[in-house]
Structure formats: structure tokens, C-alpha cells
Amino acid sequence: MSDLNNNIKLAEQYLQRFRDNITTHYINGAWTSASGVDSFDNLTPIDNSPIGKIAAGRVEDIDAACDAAEAAFTGWRNTSGAERKKILIRFADLIEKRAEEIALVESVDCGQAIRFMRQAAVRGAANFRFFADKAPEAANGLSLYQAEHTNFTVRTPIGPVGIITPWNTPFMLSTWKIAPALAAGCTVVHKPAELSPLTASILAEVSEEAGIPPGVWNMVNGFGETAGKRLTEHPAIKAVALVGESRTGSMIMKQGADTLKRMHLELGGKNPVIVFDDADFERALDAVVFMIYSLNGQRCTSSSRLIIQSGIRERFMQALVERVKNLRVGHPLDPDTEVGPLIHSSHKEKVLSYMDIAREDGADITVGGGKYAGDNVDAAGNYVQPTLFTNADNAMRIAREEIFGPVLTAITFTTEEEAIQLANDSEYGLAAYIWTGDHGTAMRMAHKVETGMLWINSENNRNLPSPFGGIKMSGIGRDGGDYSFDFYMETKNICMAHGTHKVPQLGKNH
Numbered sequence: 386m387s388d389l390n391n392n393i394k395l396a397e398q399y400l401q402r403f404r405d406n407i408t409t410h411y412i413n414g415a416w417t418s419a420s421g422v423d424s425f426d427n428l429t430p431i432d433n434s435p436i437g438k439i440a441a442g443r444v445e446d447i448d449a450a451c452d453a454a455e456a457a458f459t460g461w462r463n464t465s466g467a468e469r470k471k472i473l474i475r476f477a478d479l480i481e482k483r484a485e486e487i488a489l490v491e492s493v494d495c496g497q498a499i500r501f502m503r504q505a506a507v508r509g510a511a512n513f514r515f516f517a518d519k520a521p522e523a524a525n526g527l528s529l530y531q532a533e534h535t536n537f538t539v540r541t542p543i544g545p546v547g548i549i550t551p552w553n554t555p556f557m558l559s560t561w562k563i564a565p566a567l568a569a570g571c572t573v574v575h576k577p578a579e580l581s582p583l584t585a586s587i588l589a590e591v592s593e594e595a596g597i598p599p600g601v602w603n604m605v606n607g608f609g610e611t612a613g614k615r616l617t618e619h620p621a622i623k624a625v626a627l628v629g630e631s632r633t634g635s636m637i638m639k640q641g642a643d644t645l646k647r648m649h650l651e652l653g654g655k656n657p658v659i660v661f662d663d664a665d666f667e668r669a670l671d672a673v674v675f676m677i678y679s680l681n682g683q684r685c686t687s688s689s690r691l692i693i694q695s696g697i698r699e700r701f702m703q704a705l706v707e708r709v710k711n712l713r714v715g716h717p718l719d720p721d722t723e724v725g726p727l728i729h730s731s732h733k734e735k736v737l738s739y740m741d742i743a744r745e746d747g748a749d750i751t752v753g754g755g756k757y758a759g760d761n762v763d764a765a766g767n768y769v770q771p772t773l774f775t776n777a778d779n780a781m782r783i784a785r786e787e788i789f790g791p792v793l794t795a796i797t798f799t800t801e802e803e804a805i806q807l808a809n810d811s812e813y814g815l816a817a818y819i820w821t822g823d824h825g826t827a828m829r830m831a832h833k834v835e836t837g838m839l840w841i842n843s844e845n846n847r848n849l850p851s852p853f854g855g856i857k858m859s860g861i862g863r864d865g866g867d868y869s870f871d872f873y874m875e876t877k878n879i880c881m882a883h884g885t886h887k888v889p890q891l892g893k894n895h
Contacts, residue, residue, distance in 0.1 A: 392499060392718035396489040403427070403437035403490075403583055410446055410606060411589035413453035414599025417446070427582065430496035430726035431716060432763040439582050442607025447574070447615040450603035454545035454572040455621040457600025462542050462570040466521035469568060473517035476595040477510040480560075483591070484510075487584055491556050492717045495581035496726040496767065497680055499718050505584075508847075509560035515849045516568035516869070523569050523870050526877075533886035540874040542570030543647065544623035547616040549609075549637075550585070551628045552578035552728050553683040553789075559588055562626045565869035567601070574622065575604045576613055580728050582606050609633065617641045624872065627651065628685070631787075631813075631858045649862035649872050651685065651854055653787040654815030657808040658688035659798075659830065662696035664820035665842065670701065672844040673793075674708045676818065678771050681725055682791035686816040686838070686845045690784055691795040692807050698797050702751075702775065709752040709793070712771045715761045724791050726767040733767040736790035739783055740772070746781040748774045748794070779807050787813070801826060809835045815855035816845065837863075 407419035408427070419440060426435040440446075461469075480487070484506035492502045526538030546566050550559045555577055566573050577585035585604055592602040605612055617625050617640040624647035627637055634650040641648060658676065660669050676688040693701055717725035727733045733756075740754045753772030762768050771791040774783050783794045798804045808817060817836040821827050827841045837855035840846060850866035862872055 389716060389719040392489060392720075395485070396493050396718060399486045399490050400436055400493060400583075403586075407438045407440055408582065408586050408606065409440045410442060410450070411586070411593075411602070411604040412446070412450045413457075413603065414593065425579070427494070428729070429493050430728055430767040431493065432765045433730060433767070434765075436493065437583075439579065439606050442576070442605040442612035444611065444615045446605050446607070447576075447612050447619060450574045450605050451545060451547075451616070451619040451621040453600035453603055454574050457598060458542075458545055458572045460598060461567075461572055461601045464570070466523055466568075466570075469520040469570070470517045472596050473513050473520060473564065473568060476591060476597070477513040477517065479591045479594055480506050480510040480513065483587065487556055487587060489718070490587065491581070491584050492725075494583045495552055495555065495728055496717050497554065497683075498722045498725045500720060500722070501680055502717075505554065505556045508557045511849070512557075512560040512564045516564040519565075519866070519870070520568040523874065533883050535881045535883070536878055537881070538876050538878050540569075540870060540876050543873055543875050545572045545574065545621050546873060547619070547622045547625040548573055548575045549613055549616065549625065549627045549629065550575070550577050552580040553685075554680065555581045556584040556588070558628050559585060561864060562628070563588075563602075565864070566626075566873050567597070569870050569873040571624075571873050572601045573603065574616060575602070576616055577604070577606065579606065579608055613637075614640055617646070618644065620644050622646060624649070626862075626872070631860075634860065647872065649854075649864070650860040651862075651864070652815070652858060652860040653789075653813060654685050654687070654855065654859050655690055655785060655787055655811050655813045656686060656688045656816040656818070656836075657690045657692050657811075657834075658818040659692045659804050659808060659820065659834075660694060660697065660701065661804075661819075661821040661823070661826060662694045663822040663826075664697070665822065666697070666701070666704075668842070669820040670704055670708065672818065672820070673705065674712075676844050677793045678709070678712055678724055678791050681727055683728065683789055687789075688816070688818050689788065689793060690779075690807075691793055692798055692804055693795060694804070695797050695799050702795065705795075706752055706773065709771050709773045712791075714757045714759065714768060714771065716763075719761075724771055726762070727769055727790060728767070730767055732789070733769055736769050736788055736792065739786075739788050739790075739792060743774050743777075743781070743783050746777075746783065748777040748781055748783060751775045753792075779810050785811065801829065805830065805833045809833075812858045813855070814857035815859035816840070818844070
């Protein structure tokens with residue numbers, strides 16, 4: 386408990402400023418006044434107590450931020466890639482200096498276990514370093530030679546962009562979106578999720594200290610139906626990048642339609658992990674447990690459908706049941722905690738509602754199935770037992786709908802063809818995972834499983850240059866490496882004649 390108590394004490398020191406002051410907006414290089422603003426309580430999922438008040442952004446606040454981003458765009462666009470690189474590397478250095486603060490604040494704000502949040506600053510800094518290194522080459526294009534013409538392409542930043550980030554891992558996902566936008570030469574208006582907004586303020590502070598010019602980075606807190614809606618409709622915003630629910634993505638596309646905004650939507654998933662009889666048993670077991678129960682199951686790429694082959698099923702399920710029973714639920718600041726509280730009481734109730742749905746559909750609740758109420762947690766917190774549904778089929782709601790909690794649905798298959806059918810029978814297509822010892826099986830599955838990303842004999846291994854994104858209702862567009870620049874930049878083709886081709890003649894005397 387000494388480590389827990391020490392973490393609580395340190396977290397309280399970092400949180401005190403949020404408790405003492407309303408967290409406002411960062412617009413055009415300055416923090417807005419809290420005088421007379423509407424605000425809302427920011428609750429920690431640990432016990433649902435308030436840890437401060439957050440300014441509720443109005444249409445006027447979004448307008449001011451968008452106007453600032455528009456005014457600053459030309460200057461930032463014309464800043465050399467080499468200079469942008471220096472600023473973004475300085476940004477990464479400053480993130481690392483505040484790594485402990487970021488981890489503790491985020492853990493309290495969103496309920497994620499500190500064992501995972503300690504990597505948040507490291508990953509965020511890595512995002513900025515990666516795209517900083519690419520900033521000098523962001524405008525590069527292709528050279529396309531013809532006999533009498535040479536075509537070449539150049540890229541230019543699209544303009545001010547709106548970035549809307551989620552509540553589950555807000556710090557890392559904010560850096561994943563904002564870093565390439567800045568490296569490309571775009572200016573940014575960031576609206577963080579209202580349920581976990583605190584590290585967005587830290588990021589805005591870091592942007593100022595790193596030397597990002599006023600107006601290049603703007604952050605407005607608030608609700609989706611007001612601040613978010615206006616951001617997606619504002620004519621100055623040329624593109625919107627969202628991480629969120631599929632339903633939210635659909636609304637944002639409608640809201641941005643009148644101004645023909647470019648959209649990048651990373652949305653929901655009901656991702657399958659397919660385990661064949663010949664899989665490496667222990668590695669597959671580790672991966673199955675990790676990819677649904679880490680981050681409280683609140684991960685877009687979580688493998689929430691286990692599709693297990695019949696020959697290995699009995700042995701694998703027996704081992705899986707023991708692992709799920711042994712998961713350590715607790716205070717998120719306890720280093721031993723593996724599963725913490727869910728983000729909000731309403732989300733907790735949503736996840737718990739699937740326990741009744743499972744029973745109604747005829748599945749078995751083999752582990753968990755209710756609230757977690759151990760002596761090591763506050764009864765007022767949003768704790769749910771890690772849960773395992775068995776004897777399910779793919780027609781059940783627990784196999785089709787995104788629960789977004791520490792809940793795994795197990796389905797049995799016999800043949801490879803059946804596994805493919807089960808995997809693809811979903812409105813989602815974000816991620817999939819295959820575990821097999823046969824390379825032929827792996828390659829066939831790789832080509833036939835409908836998904837934006839597929840890992841073979843691996844959990845969600847992160848590779849920054851690789852494309853990240855989904856298909857179907859899981860989204861539109863790709864993050865990562867040059868794929869990010871394709872979104873945040875316009876490509877222009879330039880055709881240069883060699884002076885040797887024949888130009889057609891019309892209207893000339895014959």
C-alpha cells in the first residue's frame with residue numbers, strides 16, 4: 386500500500402491546481418478568463434467525486450479558436466520544416482520532463498491503471514519525435530517522367546484542422562493526431578473529451594513552453610453537441626480528425642458536409658481474435674487476456690470476440706477462466722492494479738446492462754457478470770468485474786455490439802472457412818488478430834479477414850510508420866507515417882514540358 390499512498394499523495398499535488406481553478410480554454414496563445422463562464426464538474430471514476438470544474442465551451446469560444454487558427458496558418462505554413470522539427474523535438478523533451486505528472490493526472494481522470502499510464506508520456510513523446518523527424522520532408526512528392534514532359538508533385542498543408550479526441554487514452558491519442566498536423570504545417574483546434582479533459586490542458590501548456598506560435602495550437606473544452614458541433618461546421622476548419630464512437634462519426638460527417646470538410650474517423654470495433662488449434666498456447670493466452678482486459682477494456686482495438694477452434698477449446702477456456710478470475714481489480718494508482726474503474730457511472734451501467742442481455746440471449750456468464758465491490762476499492766467508484774461470456778454465437782448482441790469494457794465473448798469454430806465467416810460477420814472492421822503455427826493459414830486469413838489492421842501471432846504491436854485505421858463502421862482514413870500527411874496535406878501535380886512535344890493547332894490559316 387505504500388506505493389499506492391505515495392502515488393495518491395503525488396497525484397493530489399498535481400491535481401490541486403485543477404481543484405482550485407476552473408480549467409479554461411487555450412486560444413491564440415493565452416488562457417481565457419474563467420469569469421462568468423458556464424462550467425461543469427469533472428468527476429474521477431475512482432469514487433465519482435469532483436476533481437475540478439471545466440469551462441463549457443460555447444460557439445463563441447470555438448469561433449475565436451478557429452479564427453486564431455486561420456490567422457496563424459500562413460505563418461506556420463511558411464515556417465520551414467527544419468524549424469518545425471526543432472520546435473516539435475523541444476515539445477517531446479518537455480513531455481518527458483512532465484511524464485510523472487501526465488501519468489498520475491490521467492490515471493485519476495480516466496481510471497486507467499497507472500501501470501499503463503506510465504507509458505502515456507513516453508508514447509506521446511515518441512509521436513512528436515517521429516513526426517518532428519518527418520517535418521522537413523512533409524512537402525515532398527513524386528517525380529514522374531514522360532518522354533516529353535516531367536510531372537512532379539508537391540504537398541501543402543490543408544489549413545486549420547479540428548481534432549476531437551476520446552476519453553479512454555486521451556493524452557496519447559491527442560499526440561497521435563496533433564503531432565502530424567503540426568509537422569505538416571497545419572494549425573489546430575483541439576476539443577478533448579469532456580469526461581477526461583485534464584491532460585489536454587497540460588499539452589496546451591507544453592505547446593506554449595515549446596515555442597509554438599500563438600494561434601497555431603488552440604484548445605477548447607466542452608460538450609460535443611455545442612463545442613464539437615460548431616468545430617465541425619466552422620468554415621475555417623478544412624479537415625476534422627475524430628477518435629470516437631461510430632454514431633458520433635456519422636453525425637460529424639453530416640455536420641461537415643455543407644463545408645465539404647475532409648474527414649478522418651477512427652471509430653468503434655468488435656475485433657476478433659482467432660485462435661487455431663496449432664497456436665502457441667501460452668503466447669496466445671497472454672495476448673487474448675491482455676488485449677481485452679488491459680486499459681479496462683476501453684480500447685478501440687481490444688479483441689472483444691474470442692473465436693476459438695474446437696480442438697483447443699476445452700484446454701484454452703479452462704486456462705482463460707483461471708486468468709480472468711485472477712485479474713487484479715483496484716485503485717488505478719495502485720501499481721498492482723490490472724483493471725481499474727470505468728470512465729463514468731453511465732458507462733458502467735451500459736457495460737453492466739450486457740450481463741442481462743447475455744442471459745436473455747442464452748450465453749453463459751462463466752466469470753464476473755456484475756459490479757466489483759472489493760475491500761480495496763471505493764464502493765462509489767465505477768468498478769466492474771472482469772467478465773467472460775461463453776457458449777455464445779455470433780448472432781448475439783454480446784458478439785455484435787461494442788461493449789467497451791472488460792468483457793470478452795467466446796465463440797467456437799471448427800474450420801478455417803467458418804472462422805473467416807465469423808470474423809467478417811460484423812458491421813465493424815478495425816482490427817483482427819490471428820494465432821496459428823501454420824504460415825499458409827496465416828496468409829490465407831490475412832487476405833480474407835475484412836479489417837483495416839491485422840496482427841498475426843501478436844497483440845497490438847505499434848509501428849509508427851504503418852497505417853492505422855479501419856473499414857466498414859470502424860472509420861475512414863489512416864494514421865501513421867506518410868498516411869497522416871496524406872490527410873493533413875493537399876497534393877498538387879505540376880507538369881513541366883520539355884519543349885519538344887507538338888501542341889495541337891486550331892483556327893490557323895490552312
